[in-house]
Amino acid sequence: MRFGHFDDEAREYVIETPLTPYPWINYLGSEDFFSLISHTAGGYTFYKDAKMRRLTRYRYNDIPTDSGGRYFFINDGGDVWTPSWLPMKKDLDFFETRHGMGYTRITGERGGLRVSTLYFVPLGETSEVQKVTITNTSDHVKTFSLFSYLEFCLWNAQDDQTNYQRNLSLAEVEVEGSTIYHKTEYRERRDHYAVYSVNAEIAGFDTDRETFVGLYETLAEAKVPNAGTAQNSMASGWYPIGSHQVDSTLQPGETRELVFVVGYVENTEENGQGKWADDAKQVINKTRAHELLARLDTTEKADAAFEALGEYWTTLLSAYTVTSPDDKLNRMVNIWNQYQCMVTFNMSRSASYFETGIGRGMGFRDSTQDLLGFVHLIPDRARERILDIAATQLPDGSAYHQYQPLTKRGNNELGSGFNDDPAWLIIGVDAYLKETGDFSILDEVVPFDNNDALAQTLYTHLTRSFEFTLNNLGPHGLPLIGRADWNDCLNLNCFSTTPGESFQTTENQAGGVAESTFIAAQFVLAAGQYATIAERGGDTQQADRARKAAATMSQVLLSDGWDGEWFLRAYDFYGNKVGTHEDTEGQIWIEPQGFAVLAGVGVEHNADGTPSATSPAFRALDSVDRLLGSAHGLVLQYPAYKSYRIELGEVSTYPPGYKENGGIFCHNNPWVIIGETVLGRGAKAFDHYRKITPAYREEISEVHRLEPYVYAQMIAGKEASRHGEAKNSWLTGTAAWNFVTVSQYLLGxxxxxxxxxxxxxxxxxxxxxxxxxxxxxxxxxxxxxxxxxxxxxxxxxxxxxxxxxxxxxxxxxxxxxxxxxxx
Amino acid sequence: MRFGHFDDEAREYVIETPLTPYPWINYLGSEDFFSLISHTAGGYTFYKDAKMRRLTRYRYNDIPTDSGGRYFFINDGGDVWTPSWLPMKKDLDFFETRHGMGYTRITGERGGLRVSTLYFVPLGETSEVQKVTITNTSDHVKTFSLFSYLEFCLWNAQDDQTNYQRNLSLAEVEVEGSTIYHKTEYRERRDHYAVYSVNAEIAGFDTDRETFVGLYETLAEAKVPNAGTAQNSMASGWYPIGSHQVDSTLQPGETRELVFVVGYVENTEENGQGKWADDAKQVINKTRAHELLARLDTTEKADAAFEALGEYWTTLLSAYTVTSPDDKLNRMVNIWNQYQCMVTFNMSRSASYFETGIGRGMGFRDSTQDLLGFVHLIPDRARERILDIAATQLPDGSAYHQYQPLTKRGNNELGSGFNDDPAWLIIGVDAYLKETGDFSILDEVVPFDNNDALAQTLYTHLTRSFEFTLNNLGPHGLPLIGRADWNDCLNLNCFSTTPGESFQTTENQAGGVAESTFIAAQFVLAAGQYATIAERGGDTQQADRARKAAATMSQVLLSDGWDGEWFLRAYDFYGNKVGTHEDTEGQIWIEPQGFAVLAGVGVEHNADGTPSATSPAFRALDSVDRLLGSAHGLVLQYPAYKSYRIELGEVSTYPPGYKENGGIFCHNNPWVIIGETVLGRGAKAFDHYRKITPAYREEISEVHRLEPYVYAQMIAGKEASRHGEAKNSWLTGTAAWNFVTVSQYLLGxxxxxxxxxxxxxxxxxxxxxxxxxxxxxxxxxxxxxxxxxxxxxxxxxxxxxxxxxxxxxxxxxxxxxxxxxxx
The missing domain is CATH 2.60.420.10 (Maltose phosphorylase, domain 3)
Structure with a gap:
């Protein structure tokens, strides 16, 4: 069952009903100002950092699920409704949401008024434009009021939802003409405020939520739009909002356009702005706000900004396009998969409808993998990202697992010890070099641990990455896993007994010999890439060394890393096998099968040069097919763990079939798909691809539930009661790996x-x-x-x-x- | 304007309309299991720790404000309504909420059905009883369904609202008969689960929120009760809930009683319970749940438990009662003020409708002050609390500002440096000794810094408290303020420029000489108390020393601490005066005026032994009257700070008239009131008392907004746009200080x-x-x-x-x- 359709020419997904099986969202902004917006106008906006500079308020997983956004209410002679359907949910004669590249257009029509709102973040601006187009589609004159509505967040999104004893006494606003200034905490240490304005005369405004909505009212029952008269309320503590009342009279067929802007303004020493216009009265300096609003105060200016945004995307997406008879393939490759890669570049893992934007820094592994998906789109920013990431590497080649995008420093709380991290740096640089040929990056001098005194060339960073694995081998000659490898939830040294304790930060047991076949396979790939880089840089000695190390690791994988019909997953703290037919659960895991084969491990060749169908690589992927296959993709391991295995860590905390415990991880399915292309089994590869790829799942949206235009991290596996249901869309390495897979290996x-x-x-x-x-x-x-x-x-x-x-x-x-x- | 009335005989506040100006709440539980409940059944439950063991989910400051609770829906032949008014808000023929001592009874009637629900936590139980009494008040037979509803929290209340990427895949439940078992994370490291049951046969159940409510529906529109048929849904991830459907047929005049129980169960090694009934199928061991439910599975058992609760409160409250012609005075003294003192004892500052229960430990200062209000009620637990608190004191006499109730260890993150903390220990012990005569407590050996190796007698702790102030004097001989004194927001060494940075945890500037007259006045009181304790313990040398130190401090206050017509508030980092007529703002602060006079500073006497009306104490309190007085109580300082004073810290971050910046702090008004009784000006004292005391403010509930039966921390001051509006009710030292004031000094x-x-x-x-x-x-x-x-x-x-x-x-x-x- 579909809830909309793809409009490929417009590069849009068109949602035809508000009743999608989950809020289907989009991202606005590609530089410093971002918005999340659902198909019913839910979501929020922020400047640079989703935690520290949240402009508007949103409540996750509320009842109803998608509560809070920027809404417009129409009071048409007492008939009160919202064109975005939510929050009022009045029957609409027409409803449509078009999610496009960096914009969303929501149209609702009722009783002879059609209201279409185009939301986008202009290039170069720190604001979201909401261009509202109202058309009288009836045959008589219409006189009506429009009320805008958004709720301001008190900047720090976490504090905003916890520290009420203080926060409920803070709110302050100013109103000047048609512009609402949200200046909470500006009086003290902040140098920034928010504005919400419209390029028209207003009949009134409100800034106090209780006045506008009421205390016991839902947003649907909000007092002011239902009564039809703004109260000109001035917030003083409690909950500040921004709402304008704009009155209109339209002839039959007549259209009125309004440009609303919600923006972020700083007055800093750097930009030479004083803090106050009137210090004694604490009237804020509005110069930069006036300038910001003046750049977007006409329909023409807004339209020009929108056009520029379209051209930006046209240019970006033209780096790789395909034309084929398969529309689903075309739209994923040409539009949505690349678009999702750009969003993961912008957001890392910080803000989605499953990530609150308050908990995460940038991942070392996440960002280097994401780079594989966007390096062809924005090579300059990929270069910058590589250097940022490398600067958080530690001198022994290991890495902080996350770093903070604002400070670009490693996250001490989470720390290091994810032993797959180092090799991802090689894999990311390899992709950059192949895309650009820019070998100068290897000579860049980059700090270790953000300490300039420890700076070395990027090439030395790669060498340290390479050496790290060799310096951390276990008794079988396989790499020690440390805290975890790519599978954050496989925690072999953790042994956690404390409820709620994070497996990623708790103290690990010392003295363990837990080894990872995944890191081994990853090392085979990365060492080969490093060898080529070394060789092309003239360091033939190191190139030889790396090639030999890769060959040795490949052999170890095929001896001590092999279970008979597939690769083992690991050796645990005690040296026991993980991922073996000898166990009753978790017999086979997906990660080493896919990654080993894509790295060429166990791919033996016939005399004619074709791969041997009896070689370990074939047997491993055939086992994957047989044991991990399902109607909705390949599950992570099988059988899932029914009970907590303390020696395995978080993976066994999930109910069977969900997440890393037997869920379908769309991130590692591509490794198997690439592996199949290495083996020359394109049909099987393409089949795997289509099972997890959203455009091919559009017809089963009622099962999949999440957006049919972007990947989700996980689809519930065959042992879950909700098999086929997706979770955690948008921010996932899935985007990059699937684009690599389809563009480089399927299309080839x-x-x-x-x-x-x-x-x-x-x-x-x-x-x-x-x-x-x-x-x-x-x-x-x-x-x-x-x-x-x-x-x-x-x-x-x-x-x-x-x-x-x-x-x-x-x-x-x-x-x-x-x-x-x-x- | 009133929204209800006091029923003094029943010890209840009776709310007559759901449309109170804010949710008016009550607390259930006095041992290990607690609930917050509003007059419309909003709120949540937890076991011991509001952050770590949250049983049910609540969303703070949602739209509408009070969203989430334990609701009952009635489907009476298609007429669907909720007796607690919320969430459905259908018109009721009768509505009444009675908040009593540890219980709340909510009654709604519509269409000939009267549904009355009694919520309470039985003594000795880890459960909340919801006893539902349904009466057919019509003249015909009624057949209808009742649907219960609550939403489970995934235990850690903070993680529950932030970590969706993991949490939405976790939920697991079991259902057995009429009992729903919420067992999320029990499969791994938890040894506890929640139950929700009813002592009747059910027609069905639901445990999956989306099935029960819907995705786009509000709770008012919830699908299952509106359709009238439970779906027997089993939660698997997403949002687990508990809902029972109970069908009934009642003759005219007939009544049916149902006992619902929501409870907390642990299976631990200590209680000898195994984890599983069936390990392979992961069926939980329900033995203790069966026992818990069996204790409350009849109306008679529930009624007996309720009766025992009433007797418990009758005994408690009989320690101090007054009979007078002033009903408001009687009800505050006999019922509500003491009740609030017990709630602050139980909760410290952790969980109210302004405190989310996830941010705070127990305060050193908070808890010692609270003790003044409950020591006469539960001296044994006061003794235990004193020893717990003293164990977090540091060897130099200073103290961790907060400690965690579960571990009873000092909070390192917040640390030490609030230089008024030490003396509160003396003041608390003084109150305990006077109440009980139990001098043996002084010989108890108590750790410093929770380190047994550093243990000393409690008397030594008091000595260290006393010495701490003497060892930390500034250039004028006044005590150094450190990070702050009683006024957490007066941060004289902070100089914070980073937005959002906590003034309580940021690094303080070294080398400052900032001094506090408040701590000086507090020292005069505490040193005198310490002297008496020393003397009665035979340590006359130390007694003399303390008396002399108090006298010296008193003199310094009257010389260097005196501004001419009132006491200064402080000297800042640079040695400049704070709280002086020489400034344009913050000329006079309330704290030192009240506390100095109550400590006897500047109270000079006439020849006949009466205080001299021209002495500094009179002048100080007359200045308070003149400059701090308002219709709603005494403001904290005047004039409020219009702009951020970096040298004063957080106090100047609040808009004028709110919180510590010119708000009416009900916590320090009592010091002035006691001071007035010291001066023999009872009429003025009683007048101040009545202005801030909730029962006297009941008639202006539309202005005051919060509960008319308990104190709020703050009432907006005369410079605020919302003068008279209260915030932060329930958890405030205001309760203890006002009870001390009215019982010990007004009634005397x-x-x-x-x-x-x-x-x-x-x-x-x-x-x-x-x-x-x-x-x-x-x-x-x-x-x-x-x-x-x-x-x-x-x-x-x-x-x-x-x-x-x-x-x-x-x-x-x-x-x-x-x-x-x-x-």
Whole structure:
């Protein structure tokens, strides 16, 4: 069952009913100012930091679930309604929400009034525009009032919802003309305030929530819009809000446009602004607010800003496009998967409808993986991100697991010890170098532990990453797992007995010999990448060393890391196997199977160069299919743990079938998919891909529940009572890994050091397609005739000339290269 | 305007309309299990710790304000309504909420059904009883369904509202008969679960919120009760709830009683219970739940438990009672003020409708002050509390400002440095000794800093408290203020420029000489008390030393601490005066005026022994009257600070008229009132008392807004736009200080070492009254004929015999002593 449709031309998902199975959201903003917005106008706004500079208030998991947003009420001669359906939920003659690239347009119509609101954050601005277009669709004159509404947050989103003894005495506002200034705490240590304005004369305003809504009223029953008259209330403590009343009379067919702006303003020494316009009366300096509002005070200015935003996205998304008969594939590749990658770049894991924006810094592992998905879109910012991340690395090559985006310093509370972290830095830099060819980044001098005195070249950072794993091997020669590896919830040294204690921060037991086959597989990949980087930098000795280390690790994986039909997952604190047929639960885990094969471990070849179908890699992925497969994707492990295994940690705290305990983690399904392409089994790879990819799940939205245009972290597994139900959409490494998978391995077009690799592997269902790839200044138009034949590689013609191998050499700046690939 | 009335005989406040100006709440429980409940059944329950063991979910400051509770829905042939008015808000033919001592009864009637629910926590139980009585008041047979509803919290109240990425995958329940078991996280590290049951056959149940309420529905629109059929939903992740459907048919006039119980159960090694009934199927061991429920599974058992609760309160409250022509006075003294003192004993500052229960430990200062209000009610637990608190004192006499009630250890995050803390220990012990005569407490060996190796006698603790102030004097000989004194918001060494930074935890500037006249006045009182304790323990040398130190401090206060017409408040970091007529703002502060006079500073006497009306004490309190007085009580300082004074800290962060910046702090008004009784100005004292005391403010409830039966911390001051509006009710030292004031100084009956002091000072408005006081095993019936004559002390007859002085000697155990006092 669908609740909307894709409008690919407009790059929009069009929601046709307010009654989606969960609030379906979008993100506005791509620089310093961000908004979350649901299809019924729920959500909130913030400046840079979702915890410390929250502008508007939202309540997570309230009743109803999506409560709080920026709403408009219409009082049309006593008929009071909200075009976003919520909060009033009056029947609408028409409802539609269009989530687009950095904007959302919500349209509601009732009783001959159509109200369409376009929400977006203009480029270069610290504000959200709400452009309201009202059309009289009736055959008679309409006179009505519109009331805007948002609730201000007292800046620190966590304090705002806990420290009432203080906070309820703080609120202060000013009102000047049509502009509401929210200045709580500005009187003391803040140098910032919020504004909410409209480019029209107002009939009144309200800034006190109780006056506007009431004490016992819901938002649907809000007093002021229902009564029809603003009270001009001035907040003094309690709950400050912003609401304008705008009265209109429209002839039949007439349209009125209003531009509302909610914005963030700083008066700092740096920008040369004084704090007060009138110190004695504590009247704030509004100069910068006036300037901010003046830039968006006409329909024309708002429209121009919106147009610029569209051009920004058109440019961004043109780096990689596909044209194929499969619309779902096209829209994921060309629009939504890349869009989601940009959102994860902006947000890391901080603010979604499952993340409150108050708990998390940037992840070392998260951000390096996210980079794989956005490096082709914004290589300059990828470069900056790499250097930021590397600066939090510790001198021994290990890393703070998270760092704070505002300070760019490592998070001491969470600390280090996730032993997969170091290698991700190599994997991220490898992607950057292949995309850009910018080897100068390796010579950048970057601190360790944010300490300039410890600074070394980025290349040295990579060396330390490489050496870290070798310096931390266990008794089988496999890498020690430390606190956890990619699976944050596999905590083999933790042994936690305290309820509620975080498995990520509690003290680990010393002396353990717990080893991770996942890190081993990851090391095989990363050491190979590092070897190439070293070699190209002239450090052949280190290159040899790394190649040998990778080969050794690969052998260890196939001996001590092998269970007979698949790779083990780990050795625990006591040296016992995890992920073995000898156990009754958790017999097979997905992570090492996928990652080992994608790294080439156990891929043996026949005499003709094709992979041997009896080699360990095939057996591992066949086991994955048999044991982890389900209608909704591959579960993380099987059978799920029925009870708490203290020696395994958090993974066994989840009920069977959810999250890391047998849930379908959309983040590691791609490793298996890439593995299948390595084995030349494109059909199977594409099948796995389609099971978890949202556009292909659109038709079962009532089961999947979350947005059909972006990935969720997890889909409930086959042992869950709610199998197929997704959770935690938007902010997940899933976005990057799936884009890597589909663009580089299924469609098979990826940058390499010396050219563009073209190696499509997606089975026969897409008989022909064209990929357009912008890389290093040139554009490659790659037309693929795809038989889907297994085990083969495409033959290539470049500008009409057949070439050997899979790599199209890079062309000069500005060139357009025609490539024909035939499989 | 009133919204209810006092029913003094029943010891209840009766709320007659749901539309009170704010949710008016009550507390249930006095041992290990607690509930907050509003007049419309909002609130939540917890076991011991409001943060770590929250059983049910509540959302603070939601829209509407009071959202979440334990509700009953009635579906009476399609007419669906809630007897607690909220959440459905249907018109009721009758509504009444009776808040009593540890219980609340909410009655609603509609369409011929009267539903009355009695909520209470039985003594000795870890459960809340909800006894529902349904009467068919119509003249025809009624067939209807009742649906219970509460939402479970996932134990840690803070994590519950922040960590959705994990929490939304966790929920697990079991259902057995009529009992719902909430067992989220029991599978792993928890040894506890919650139950919700009813002593009747159920027609169905629900445990999944979305099934019961819906996704876009409000609680008023909840699907199941509106449709009339429970869905028997089993929660699996998302939001677990508990709901029963009970069907009934009642003849005209017939009544049905149902006993619902929500309870907390532990299976621990200590109580010898295994974790599972069936380990393989993860079926929990329910033995203790069955036992818990069996103790309350009939109306008779519930009624007996309720009766026992009433007797408990009757006994408690009989320690001090007054009979007078002033009903408001009687009900505050006999019922509500003492009740509030017990609640502050139980809760400290942790959980109210302004405190979320997740942020605070027990305060060193808070708890020692609270003790003044409950020591006569529960001396044994006061003894225990004193020893707990003393154990967190540091070896130099200073103290952790807060400690955690579960661990009883000092809170390192908040730390030490509030330089008034030490002396409160003396003041608390003084009150305990006077109440009980139990000098053995002084010999108890008590750790410093919770370190047994550092243990010393409690007397030594008092000595360290005394010495601490002497060891921390500033250049004028006044005590250094440290981080703050009683006024947490007067931060003279802080100089904070970072928005949102806590003034209580940020680093203080070193080298400051900021001094506090408040601590000086407090020292005069405490040193005098310490001297008496030392003397009675035979340590005459230390007694002399303390008396001299007190006298010296008193002199310093009158020289360097005196501004001309009142006491200064402080010297700041630079040695500048705070609280002086030389400033334009904050010229006079209330704290040192009241406390100095109550400690006897500046009280000079005439030849006849009466205080001299021209002495500094009179001038100070006259200045208080003139400058701090308002229709709603005495403001904290005047004029309030219009802008942030970085050298004063948090006090100037509040808008003028609110909180510590010119608000009416009901906590320090009593010091002035006691001071006035010291000066013999009873009429003025009683006038101040009545302005802030809730029962006297009942008639202006629409202005005061909060409960008319308990004190609030703060009433907005005369410079606030909402002058007279109260905030932060229930958990405030205001309760203890006002009870001390009215019982010991206005009515004038207080325990002393050698007998009961009788010294009424409340002016002429209460011409006669009788106080009955139980003390040290005897009962004193004190009848006062009160002219209200100023400056005089009463003459006393004890059992018909006139005595000299104000002290009635203690009588033997069991004696009943008749005292006549004539003023």
């Amino acid at each position: 077009v990826r940058t390499d050091y010396d050219g563009l690799v073209v190696d499509p592997q997606l089975g026969p269902d897409v008989a022909e397609f064209t990929v357009t790839r912008r890389a290093r200044g040139a554009t490659y138009v790659i037309t693929v005739a795809n038989s889907g034949r297994e085990g083969s590689r495409a033959s290539l013609e470049v500008d009409g000339v057949a070439i050997q191998g899979r790599t199209v050499p890079y062309a000069p700046d500005g060139a357009v290269v025609q490539v024909r690939a035939t499989l | 009956v207080r325990t002393d070492y050698d007998g009961l002091v009788v010294d009424p000072q409340l002016g002429p408005d209460v011409a006669e009254f009788t106080v009955t006081r139980r003390a040290r095993g005897a009962t004193y019936v004190i009848t006062v004929a009160n002219s209200g004559r100023e400056g005089s002390r009463a003459s006393l007859e004890v059992d018909g015999v006139a005595i000299q002085g104000r002290t009635v000697p203690y009588a033997p155990d069991g004696a009943v002593v008749q005292v006549r006092a004539t003023l």
